[in-house]
Amino acid sequence: MTVRIGRRYGFSATHRLFNPALGEAENRAIFGKCANPFGHGHNYEIELTVRSGVDPVTGMAVPLSKLDTLVEDAILADFRHRNLNEEVPAFREVVPTTENLAIEVLRRLHVAWPGTFPAAVILEKVRIWETERNICELSNES
Amino acid sequence: MTVRIGRRYGFSATHRLFNPALGEAENRAIFGKCANPFGHGHNYEIELTVRSGVDPVTGMAVPLSKLDTLVEDAILADFRHRNLNEEVPAFREVVPTTENLAIEVLRRLHVAWPGTFPAAVILEKVRIWETERNICELSNES
Amino acid sequence: MTVRIGRRYGFSATHRLFNPALGEAENRAIFGKCANPFGHGHNYEIELTVRSGVDPVTGMAVPLSKLDTLVEDAILADFRHRNLNEEVPAFREVVPTTENLAIEVLRRLHVAWPGTFPAAVILEKVRIWETERNICELSNES
Amino acid sequence: MTVRIGRRYGFSATHRLFNPALGEAENRAIFGKCANPFGHGHNYEIELTVRSGVDPVTGMAVPLSKLDTLVEDAILADFRHRNLNEEVPAFREVVPTTENLAIEVLRRLHVAWPGTFPAAVILEKVRIWETERNICELSNES
Amino acid sequence: MTVRIGRRYGFSATHRLFNPALGEAENRAIFGKCANPFGHGHNYEIELTVRSGVDPVTGMAVPLSKLDTLVEDAILADFRHRNLNEEVPAFREVVPTTENLAIEVLRRLHVAWPGTFPAAVILEKVRIWETERNICELSNES
Amino acid sequence: MTVRIGRRYGFSATHRLFNPALGEAENRAIFGKCANPFGHGHNYEIELTVRSGVDPVTGMAVPLSKLDTLVEDAILADFRHRNLNEEVPAFREVVPTTENLAIEVLRRLHVAWPGTFPAAVILEKVRIWETERNICELSNES
Numbered sequence: 005m006t007v008r009i010g011r012r013y014g015f016s017a018t019h020r021l022f023n024p025a026l027g028e029a030e031n032r033a034i035f036g037k038c039a040n041p042f043g044h045g046h047n048y049e050i051e052l053t054v055r056s057g058v059d060p061v062t063g064m065a066v067p068l069s070k071l072d073t074l075v076e077d078a079i080l081a082d083f084r085h086r087n088l089n090e091e092v093p094a095f096r097e098v099v100p101t102t103e104n105l106a107i108e109v110l111r112r113l114h115v116a117w118p119g120t121f122p123a124a125v126i127l128e129k130v131r132i133w134e135t136e137r138n139i140c141e142l143s144n145e146s
Numbered sequence: 147m148t149v150r151i152g153r154r155y156g157f158s159a160t161h162r163l164f165n166p167a168l169g170e171a172e173n174r175a176i177f178g179k180c181a182n183p184f185g186h187g188h189n190y191e192i193e194l195t196v197r198s199g200v201d202p203v204t205g206m207a208v209p210l211s212k213l214d215t216l217v218e219d220a221i222l223a224d225f226r227h228r229n230l231n232e233e234v235p236a237f238r239e240v241v242p243t244t245e246n247l248a249i250e251v252l253r254r255l256h257v258a259w260p261g262t263f264p265a266a267v268i269l270e271k272v273r274i275w276e277t278e279r280n281i282c283e284l285s286n287e288s
Numbered sequence: 289m290t291v292r293i294g295r296r297y298g299f300s301a302t303h304r305l306f307n308p309a310l311g312e313a314e315n316r317a318i319f320g321k322c323a324n325p326f327g328h329g330h331n332y333e334i335e336l337t338v339r340s341g342v343d344p345v346t347g348m349a350v351p352l353s354k355l356d357t358l359v360e361d362a363i364l365a366d367f368r369h370r371n372l373n374e375e376v377p378a379f380r381e382v383v384p385t386t387e388n389l390a391i392e393v394l395r396r397l398h399v400a401w402p403g404t405f406p407a408a409v410i411l412e413k414v415r416i417w418e419t420e421r422n423i424c425e426l427s428n429e430s
Numbered sequence: 431m432t433v434r435i436g437r438r439y440g441f442s443a444t445h446r447l448f449n450p451a452l453g454e455a456e457n458r459a460i461f462g463k464c465a466n467p468f469g470h471g472h473n474y475e476i477e478l479t480v481r482s483g484v485d486p487v488t489g490m491a492v493p494l495s496k497l498d499t500l501v502e503d504a505i506l507a508d509f510r511h512r513n514l515n516e517e518v519p520a521f522r523e524v525v526p527t528t529e530n531l532a533i534e535v536l537r538r539l540h541v542a543w544p545g546t547f548p549a550a551v552i553l554e555k556v557r558i559w560e561t562e563r564n565i566c567e568l569s570n571e572s
Numbered sequence: 573m574t575v576r577i578g579r580r581y582g583f584s585a586t587h588r589l590f591n592p593a594l595g596e597a598e599n600r601a602i603f604g605k606c607a608n609p610f611g612h613g614h615n616y617e618i619e620l621t622v623r624s625g626v627d628p629v630t631g632m633a634v635p636l637s638k639l640d641t642l643v644e645d646a647i648l649a650d651f652r653h654r655n656l657n658e659e660v661p662a663f664r665e666v667v668p669t670t671e672n673l674a675i676e677v678l679r680r681l682h683v684a685w686p687g688t689f690p691a692a693v694i695l696e697k698v699r700i701w702e703t704e705r706n707i708c709e710l711s712n713e714s
Numbered sequence: 715m716t717v718r719i720g721r722r723y724g725f726s727a728t729h730r731l732f733n734p735a736l737g738e739a740e741n742r743a744i745f746g747k748c749a750n751p752f753g754h755g756h757n758y759e760i761e762l763t764v765r766s767g768v769d770p771v772t773g774m775a776v777p778l779s780k781l782d783t784l785v786e787d788a789i790l791a792d793f794r795h796r797n798l799n800e801e802v803p804a805f806r807e808v809v810p811t812t813e814n815l816a817i818e819v820l821r822r823l824h825v826a827w828p829g830t831f832p833a834a835v836i837l838e839k840v841r842i843w844e845t846e847r848n849i850c851e852l853s854n855e856s
Contacts, residue, residue: 007529010565016845018728018755018797023203034204036211042797045728045755047845051565058533061449062460063525068564069462087728087752099205103149107200135726135757138210139152141195158419160302160329160371165487176488178495184371187302187329189419229302229326241489245433249484277300277331280494281436281477291671294707307771318772320779335707342675345591346602347667352706353604383773387717391768422778423720423761442703444586444613444655468655471586471613473703513586513610561584561615575813578849621851626817629733630744631809636848637746 008128009054009065013075015084018045019100022089043087049133050079050109056125066125078116079109102140106132110142150270151196151207155217157226160187161242164231185229191275192221192251198267208267220258221251244282248274252284292412293338293349297359299368302329303384306373327371333417334363334393340409350409362400363393386424390416394426434554435480435491439501441510444471445526448515469513475559476505476535482551492551504542505535528566532558536568576696577622577633581643583652586613587668590657611655617701618647618677624693634693646684647677670708674700678710718838719764719775723785725794728755729810732799753797759843760789760819766835776835788826789819812850816842820852 020043021035031039038044052075056065082092088100094108109130117127131141162185163177173181180186194217198207224234230242236250251272259269273283304327305319315323322328336359340349366376372384378392393414401411415425446469447461457465464470478501482491508518514526520534535556543553557567588611589603599607606612620643624633650660656668662676677698685695699709730753731745741749748754762785766775792802798810804818819840827837841851 005529005533005568007532008567008569009529010567012563012565014845016754016756018753021205023205026203037795040795040797040801042800043728043753043755044726044795044797045753046726047757053567058527058529061452063447063449063527063530065529065566085747085750085754087750087754090752091750101200101205103147103151103200103207104205106149107147135724137154139154139193140207141150141152142147143150156419158328158330160327163489165489168487179369182369182371182375184374185302185327185329186300186369186371187327188300189331227321227324227328229324229328232326233324243484243489245431245435245484245491246489248433249431277298279438281438282491283434283436283479284431285434289671289675289710291674292709292711293671294709296705296707305773307773310771337709342669342671345594347589347591347669347672349671349708385768385773387715387719387768387775388773390717391715421722423722424775425718425720425763426715427718440703442612442614444611463653466653466655466659468658469586469611469613470584470653470655471611472584473615511605511608511612513608513612516610517608561582573813573817573852575816576851576853577813578851580847580849619849626811626813629736631731631733631811631814633813633850 005058006055007058007065009056009068010051011054011068011071011075012049012051013072013080014047014049015080016045016047017083017085018043018087018089019095019105020044020087020089021099021101023099024097043089046134048083048105050075051131051133052113053128053131054125055128056121066121070120074113074116074120078112102132102134102138103142106130106140106142110144113144147200148197149200149207151198151210152193153196153210153213153217154191154193155214155222156189156191157222158187158189159225159227160185160229160231161237161247162186162229162231163241163243165241166239185231188276190225190247192217193273193275194255195270195273196267197270198263208263212262216255216258216262220254244274244276244280245284248272248282248284252286255286289342290339291342291349293340293352294335295338295352295355295359296333296335297356297364298331298333299364300329300331301367301369302327302371302373303379303389304328304371304373305383305385307383308381327373330418332367332389334359335415335417336397337412337415338409339412340405350405354404358397358400358404362396386416386418386422387426390414390424390426394428397428431484432481433484433491435482435494436477437480437494437497437501438475438477439498439506440473440475441506442471442473443509443511444469444513444515445521445531446470446513446515447525447527449525450523469515472560474509474531476501477557477559478539479554479557480551481554482547492547496546500539500542500546504538528558528560528564529568532556532566532568536570539570573626574623575626575633577624577636578619579622579636579639579643580617580619581640581648582615582617583648584613584615585651585653586611586655586657587663587673588612588655588657589667589669591667592665611657614702616651616673618643619699619701620681621696621699622693623696624689634689638688642681642684642688646680670700670702670706671710674698674708674710678712681712715768716765717768717775719766719778720761721764721778721781721785722759722761723782723790724757724759725790726755726757727793727795728753728797728799729805729815730754730797730799731809731811733809734807753799756844758793758815760785761841761843762823763838763841764835765838766831776831780830784823784826784830788822812842812844812848813852816840816850816852820854823854 021038163180305322447464589606731748
C-alpha cells in the first residue's frame with residue numbers, strides 16, 4: 005500500500021517583492037505596495053507531500069520526527085523570523101515571491117533529503133500558503 | 147520550473163435545488179429541503195488552479211491582479227449577492243448544484259481567458275466549496 | 289464553580305436586506321447589492337453562551353442533547369435552508385440583518401427556555417457569524 | 431462533464447501507537463509518547479473524493495444522502511467515540527496510525543461500495559486529517 | 573494601559589465520560605456513546621486570558637516564553653497524549669468533562685502562578701475547545 | 715435593543731521587536747529571534763467591537779461601509795504591506811508588539827471616530843491576532 009503523507013509547518017517572515025536588477029519605478033509598476041522598501045510579512049504555511057509504502061511494523065510511511073528535524077534544519081531555522089531578501093542568500097538577487105520561495109524550499113530539500121530516508125520514500129510536492137487565498141505548489145517530478 | 151498557483155475567492159449567493167422540468171413532488175423527493183421554494187444560500191469559496199512557468203524577472207507565475215480582474219468581471223460580479231436560479235441565465239433551466247456551478251464557472255473562464263495570459267499559462271482546475279464539507283472540483287482537461 | 293458553555297450551530301439560509309416600508313431606491317441606497325430582489329445567502333453560525341454551575345455527578349453544566357433539541361426545534365428547523373424574508377414571519381416587515389436575526393433568535397429562546405433547564409442555568413448571550421468577518425452579539429441581560 | 435466531489439466527515443476517537451508484536455521499550459523508542467498505555471485521541475476528519483459524471487436531471491454527481499448513509503454505516507458508526515485499538519477488530523494487531531486508518535477506511539469502502547452507486551461513480555481517494563498538520567492520503571488506484 | 577493577552581495551546585488526549593460512583597446503565601443514560609468503556613479523544617485547544625499593564629520598555633504585557641513554560645510544566649506535560657481518566661489523578665473520581673477539565677486547569681494554574689509573574693499580571697479566564705462547537709469558559713474571579 | 719458588532723480586517727506587515735533605547739544584547743535577551751535586525755512579518759487580523767442600538771428602519775447597528783472606510787483610512791492604509799518600525803512614526807521609539815499595535819490602533823480610532831457615528835455608537839474594544847495563538851485585546855473603557 006502506497007500512501008501520501010502531508011505534513012504542515014508554519015513560520016513568520018518578511019519579504020519584499022523587488023527585483024534589484026530593475027529600477028524603483030518598474031518594481032513599483034510590477035509589484036505595487038508589495039515593493040515597499042522595508043518589506044512586509046506573512047505567517048507562511050508549508051506543506052510537504054511524501055509518497056511512501058507503509059512499514060508493516062510501525063504502520064508509518066515515514067518517521068515524522070525525522071522529517072521534522074530535516075525541515076527544521078534545512079528550512080525553518082533559516083527562514084523563521086527572518087527577512088528573506090536580506091537574510092537568505094538565495095533571495096539576494098531573486099525576488100522572494102511565493103513561487104521562488106517554493107523553488108528554494110525544494111532546492112534545499114534536494115540537498116538535505118538523500119540518505120535521510122530509504123529510496124522508496126519520495127518527496128512529491130511542496131505547497132506554500134502566503135495567505136489563505138494565495139497558494140503555490142511545486143511538484144518534484146522528472 | 148513549472149508551478150501551480152492556487153487563488154481563492156469568496157462570494158455569498160442563494161440557490162434552490164429545483165429542476166423546473168420536474169414536478170414539485172419529484173423535486174422534493176430528490177432535493178429534500180434544498181428544494182424549498184424561496185431558496186437558501188451559502189458563503190461560497192472558489193479556488194482556481196493555474197499552471198505556469200515562473201517569469202525570471204518578476205518571480206511570478208501569473209500577475210494576480212490580472213487574474214483577479216478577470217475573475218471579478220467574468221464571475222464574481224454576476225454571482226455575488228445574487229439568487230443563482232433567478233438572476234444568472236445559465237441556471238434558468240439548469241439546477242445550480244455545486245457541480246453545475248463549477249461547470250458554469252469553467253465555461254465563463256473559457257470565454258474570458260484567451261488573450262489575457264500567454265499561452266503557457268494553463269487553467270488546470272476549478273474547485274468550489276459550498277460549505278467546509280461539500281466540495282466540487284472540475285478539471286480543465288482535454 | 290460557575291462556567292460558561294459555548295455551543296455552536298450552523299445553518300444555511302437566504303436573506304434580502306430590504307425594508308418594505310421604504311421604496312426601491314432608498315433600499316438600494318442603504319443596502320447596496322444586499323438589496324438585490326431575489327436575496328443572497330450565507331452559511332450562518334450561531335453560538336449560544338450558557339452560564340451555569342457544574343453538576344457534581346455528571347460534571348456537566350447543561351445536558352447538551354437537551355440544548356441541541358431546544359435549539360433545533362425553536363430555531364434551526366425554521367431557519368435551515370429557508371429564505372428568512374419570505375418564510376420566517378418575524379421578517380415579513382423586519383429587515384433580516386444579522387442584528388435582527390440575533391434579536392429573533394433570542395426572542396425564540398425566551399419562549400422555549402423556561403421549564404427546560406433549572407433556574408440556575410442562564411442564557412447569557414447569542415452570537416451570530418454571517419461570515420468570518422461579520423459578527424453580531426446580543427446579551428440577554430436585564 | 432466529469433467532476434470530483436469532496437465530502438468531509440468528522441469523528442472523535444482514541445488510538446495508541448503500539449505494536450503488540452514488539453516489546454514496551456521498542457514501542458516507546460518508535461512511537462514516543464504516542465505509545466502511552468491508555469492511548470490518546472483526536473478529532474479526526476475524513477474526506478472522500480468521488481469521481482463521476484453529472485446527472486443532467488439532478489445536476490448532481492452522486493446523491494450525498496446515499497454517500498452519507500454508506501459512510502455512517504460502514505465507518506463512522508464503528509469509529510466514533512471508540513478506542514480504535516480496543517474496539518475495532520482490524521486494529522487488534524495492526525497499529526492504528528493514520529496510514530493504517532486510511533487503509534482500513536478504504537478496505538471497508540471496498541466492501542460497502544459495490545451496488546450502492548452506478549459503476550461510473552468511482553471512489554478515487556481517502557484523506558484523513560489527524561490534526562491540521564498531519565494528513566494521510568490513500569489513492570484507490572489499480 | 574491595561575490589555576488582555578490571549579494565548580492558545582493545543583494537546584491531544586483521551587477521556588471517557590463515566591462516573592465510577594454510578595452504574596453502567598446510569599452512565600450510559602447520562603453520557604451515551606461518550607461512556608464507551610475505552611474512551612475517545614480530542615484535539616483540545618486551551619486559551620488563557622491574562623490581564624496586565626504593558627511594560628513600557630519591552631512593550632509586552634507578559635513574557636510569553638515564561639507563560640509557555642508555566643503552562644507546559646503545569647498542564648500540557650501531564651495531559652498531552654494521555655488518557656485523562658486513567659493517567660491524571662484529578663480525574664480518578666471526577667468525570668473529565670470539558671467543564672471539569674477547565675476547573676482542573678485553573679486549579680493547577682492557581683498552584684503554579686504565584687511568584688512567576690508580578691502581582692499586577694492577572695489570570696482572568698481559561699477557555700477550552702473540545703471541538704470547534706463545544707467550548708467551556710471558566711472565570712478566575714473572586 | 716443593544717447589540718455588539720464584531721468586524722474583522724486583515725493586513726500583512728513586518729515588525730521587529732527591538733527597543734532602540736536598549737543595546738543589541740539586551741534586545742536579544744528580551745525578544746530572542748523576534749529581535750532579528752531585518753524584522754519578520756505576520757498576516758495580522760484586527761477585530762473591532764462596536765456597541766450600539768439597532769436602527770429600526772435599517773435593522774443595522776452601524777453602517778459597515780462607513781466603518782470600513784474609517785478603518786481603511788485611519789489604520790489599514792498606513793499599516794498594510796508596511797514595516798511598522800520603519801514606516802509608522804508611532805513605532806520609531808515604541809516597540810511594535812501586538813500590545814503596542816493595539817494601543818496605536820485605538821489611539822487612531824480615538825482621533826478618527828468622533829463625528830463619524832452618532833454618540834450612541836460606542837467603540838468597545840480592539841482585538842489583534844498576530845497568529846492564531848497570540849491575541850491582544852484592548853478595552854476602550856473609562
